[in-house]
Amino acid sequence: MTPRRVAWILPGALVACLLLAASPKRPGSPDLSSSRLIDLTHAFDERTIYWPTSPSGFELKPLASGQTPGGWFYAANSFCAPEHGGTHLDAPHHFAEGGQTADQIPLASLIGPAAVFDVRVKAAADPDYRLTEADVRAWEAIHGPVRQGSIALLCTGWSSRWPDRKRYLGDDRPGDASNLHFPSFGEAAARLLIHDRRVRAIGLDTASIDYGPSKDFPVHRLAGEAGVPGLENVANLEEVPAIGAWVFALPMKIAGGSGGPLRIVAVVPEAPAAQ
């Protein structure tokens, strides 16, 4: 090879190499060292919202709080809570007899890239709004196909109504779940996401993966039968970009649980990554 040929080949290789170095390591995987952490969890307290028919709410009972005889401070509590309230998990077993209980769900079903569907404008106009297949396809026209193994999160804007029970559920009469109004997933959109796009979990910022007026809970049954966990009463989804973040949705590991308290966190890259 002549020096002249070398002088042409090497710049080409250099350009290819620079392009390789500049591309993200893997699409959609934020760098843990430089990412922003967003807490998507409401705290548990006496105002925590449970389903109207729940026999009880969150109760914290102090066991100790104050100076010990040894001279140091010590505090400890016990607590009681139904599984399904506050920011929480629906295990597949919640609506599927043979489905995984809270402790049996593999971590791989709870940790993955987020796909966030923002329906705030539509939900503000119609509190019974349900995500449609058309919404999913419109999202895909912008962001590309929903990536297999995504955690599909629906942002309705309802998080800002927490913990106002009347505004959040549409009704605040204890024991009566007959007149609830809040947005959620539609059945066809949930089917598309779960069976076709094969998301690993679905979640949202309202009280249920079925919308307020639902009486037969088709999305719960669909998700349960498919072994897909549901994440309910999630907070702060407005802060999570449509794509590029990863979600860690870690429930309390209750043996035999149909669900339970969830701590859910988004890991958001400094600059949104391409999908």
Added chain:
Amino acid sequence: MTPRRVAWILPGALVACLLLAASPKRPGSPDLSSSRLIDLTHAFDERTIYWPTSPSGFELKPLASGQTPGGWFYAANSFCAPEHGGTHLDAPHHFAEGGQTADQIPLASLIGPAAVFDVRVKAAADPDYRLTEADVRAWEAIHGPVRQGSIALLCTGWSSRWPDRKRYLGDDRPGDASNLHFPSFGEAAARLLIHDRRVRAIGLDTASIDYGPSKDFPVHRLAGEAGVPGLENVANLEEVPAIGAWVFALPMKIAGGSGGPLRIVAVVPEAPAAQ
């Protein structure tokens, strides 16, 4: 510039560029897309170990389980638990009056690179073994200085004794905490890790960040005063490498809690990264 000079300069640039592309993005930060997930959490059930003086243990109460009139399956439970038992968090407030409660701890204190100290051999010979400053320095001679912001995890091997109360705590008499035996952090090592190396949290696979015979809990008091969370009854630390993994330690977000149930997960890179 002559073609001959170009022929020498460009290969040099190419080699430098290839080295850059081959190096990890940031040291110690695993790639989420390709990492292995390890659950470091014991499930909560009727055998879950609480402190001998705890007034109660974990109790799950079925609210519903079976076919509904609508024809689908439905299950839900409620539960009660003291904050300090099973795999759980000690919030700084547990031993420090003005310290952060469970809901106030920033996520940055709960998510970070792991530094795992393996004292299994020493603990097997002495169940009252406490991590020493010399142990930390010996670790650093191999792995380099403990990185600021690490989550320091002590692997004693006690996880394999769970949930055998007698073997795990050293005594299984209810109400009597006077004769406990299990390994933990020593005070000087904890001080070195917290004040000098500035770790963000400390945790281990026994019941307490103070060893079994302790009556004055110096490590609890030290950690509480420094605003450093403690992670207790952690599982499976044998599977986490000394460096290179990241830990997500996500507690139930109990408002005003002195601690609470913790779901803790290690993200382990496929090949251990350099620190």
